[in-house]
Amino acid sequence: MNNPVDFSHKPVLTGERAVLRPFTEDDVPVMAGILADPEVIRLTGSPAEPLDPDRLRSWYTTRSAQADRLDLGIVDRASGELVGEAVLNEWDEDNQNCSFRILIGPGGRDRGLGTEAVRLIVGHAFEQLGLHRVSLHVFAFNPRARRAYEKAGFVAEGVERQTLLHAGEWIDALRMSVLAPEWAAHQGYPDLAGISATVR
Structure with a gap:
């Protein structure tokens, strides 16, 4: 059996291009600008309304x-600029799974x-953390994000029909996930492992 999941530790995760690190108070104005970006608003399905600075x-x-x-927070190693956020949330302790979301601002x-x-x-x-499943949903008008998820090993599971009303039009969302045994097999590089990331 897996060890208990501990989200209380906030790590710094370093890659070749990006560093993921905990947020600081200095990040607040930067994130305010990112969250106000029209493309971020559209692709995340967020309401286009002014953000409350105190909140x-x-x-x-x-x-x-x-x-x-x-x-x-996602930091561009080349510039040191905070460019977005990556989040594990909606933790289901009994079933060892959680949801994932990410947003990238214009600078990233x-x-x-x-x-x-x-x-x-x-x-x-x-x-x-020893999780068994990580899942997400991506709106149909965001193929760039879908491809990024597929490149990291997420597999399409099905369509959530008409989940977002955007500019007077109903938009579908695609549900995707990756499982611990799949990750163990490809470590986030399914193309190199010859593993397909298509609908099962």
Whole structure:
């Protein structure tokens, strides 16, 4: 049986392009700008409304105190700039699984930071936390994110129909997951292992 999952430890995860690290108070204005980016709003299905600065500060300054989730800032190693966040949340202790989400602001797009950040935090979920399953959903109008998830080993499970009303149009979401035995086989590189990431 696996050891108890401990989300209270907030690690620093270092890759070639990105570093994932706990949030600090200095990150609050940067995240405010990222969360206000029109592309971030659209791709995450967030409401396009002004953010409450006090609520935002309260949120990001308390992430390290949360024992049931892991929120890490994504930093571009080349520039030292905070460019987004990666989150493990919705922890189901009994079934050893959790949800995953990520967002990348304008300063971090199209350079492989997102894919590497996915591999870093999902690898942590399996290799350090001992989880069995990590799942996510991605909206149909975000093929770039879907490809990043597939490159890291996520497998499409099915379509959640019309989950988002965007600009007067209903948008589907794709449910994806990766399991501990799959991760053990490919370590986040299914293409190199010859493993397909398509719908089963």
